Amino acid sequence: MGNSSSPTSSATTKFTQMKKYHIGKSNIHGKGIILDQDIKKDETIFLFLGREIIFTSGNWFYGPNWLQIGYAKWIKPKPGSAGNYLNHSCSPTAGIHGKNKIVAMRNLKKGEEVTIDYALNETYPLWHMQCHCKAKNCRKVVKPYQDMPSWRMKKYIKYTSQYILDMKMHLSWKEYIALKTEKINNLKI
Numbered sequence: 001m002g003n004s005s006s007p008t009s010s011a012t013t014k015f016t017q018m019k020k021y022h023i024g025k026s027n028i029h030g031k032g033i034i035l036d037q038d039i040k041k042d043e044t045i046f047l048f049l050g051r052e053i054i055f056t057s058g059n060w061f062y063g064p065n066w067l068q069i070g071y072a073k074w075i076k077p078k079p080g081s082a083g084n085y086l087n088h089s090c091s092p093t094a095g096i097h098g099k100n101k102i103v104a105m106r107n108l109k110k111g112e113e114v115t116i117d118y119a120l121n122e123t124y125p126l127w128h129m130q131c132h133c134k135a136k137n138c139r140k141v142v143k144p145y146q147d148m149p150s151w152r153m154k155k156y157i158k159y160t161s162q163y164i165l166d167m168k169m170h171l172s173w174k175e176y177i178a179l180k181t182e183k184i185n186n187l188k189i
């Protein structure tokens with residue numbers, strides 16, 4: 001049974017890596033993800049795993065710690081997985097690459113908490129959250145991505161959910177039109 005003799009099976013064997021964190025007391029809220037080792041800028045800390053929830057009507061609801069990955073699509077973190085403990089900070093240590101890869105935003109030290117800015121993956125217009133993250137630049141109320149000032153969008157562009165980047169929401173109307181015009185001009189007729 002199976003295809004263990006297949007020549008491709010060794011190449012597709014899952015590479016299992018040691019966990020780089022443990023779940024411990026957070027300085028922000030409840031439990032958090034605490035690093036067990038130093039991490040380099042842009043290094044992957046973990047993959048946010050869980051069930052993908054897609055809403056087809058406007059009747060949306062979602063739970064704490066869900067990660068938005070599309071216009072009407074979220075990942076509900078697997079029970080017990082790191083995603084359940086990924087706290088928000090207005091001065092985050094980590095961000096998102098692609099759909100669900102949580103990466104370091106700067107060189108991090110063992111003992112630091114892994115946090116993201118929830119606004120970098122959330123566009124649901126009615127979503128907002130009171131914040132007590134204790135960061136000097138705490139926004140007090142965190143709102144969806146589109147409510148962020150453009151300087152902040154640009155500052156964190158490398159750590160923003162791919163679906164948001166695809167929506168080009170970080171561009172001003174002028175930049176957006178310029179991009180479209182450039183595309184039209186480059187069309188080979």
Ligand SMILES: [Zn+2]
Binds near residue numbers: 140
């Ligand atoms: Zn805050």
